[in-house]
Amino acid sequence: MTRWPMLPALALPALLSAAAARADAPPKPARLGLCAACHGENGAATAPGIPNLAAQNREYLVAALGQYRSGERAAQAMRAVSGSLSDADIDALAAWYAAQAGGAAR
């Protein structure tokens, strides 16, 4: 009796969901360049002391950015960059970072 390897059956759903994730990926935000030096384009922080943003909850990111912008949440580095962000910029950046794959440092 031939035993069919299970691999193709297991790999297909993974391939399909990877394709779906790409299709859902938001466009690169216009202001991403403001953030990348510290948080990386993909949300992997560039130095200790800077939080990773990849795969963070989107609503959390929107709220945090609003709090830095208003000064409710105080952090010198974030105050300086968030002051010039519009609500649309914040939405776009939150959607972008939330959609990045988290996990291992890149």
Ligand code: HEC
């Ligand atoms: C100069 C470095 C620097 C730049 C540039 C920068 N950040 Fe940050 N960011 C930080 C640091 C440091 C913190 C942690 C601050 C704190 O203690 O609250 C932080 C915190 C955050 C947080 C909160 C994360 C959490 O887990 O609560 C968000 C969201 C964030 N940054 C988004 C952005 C976005 C979006 C941009 C671009 C508009 C940006 N940052 C630009 C250094 C930076």
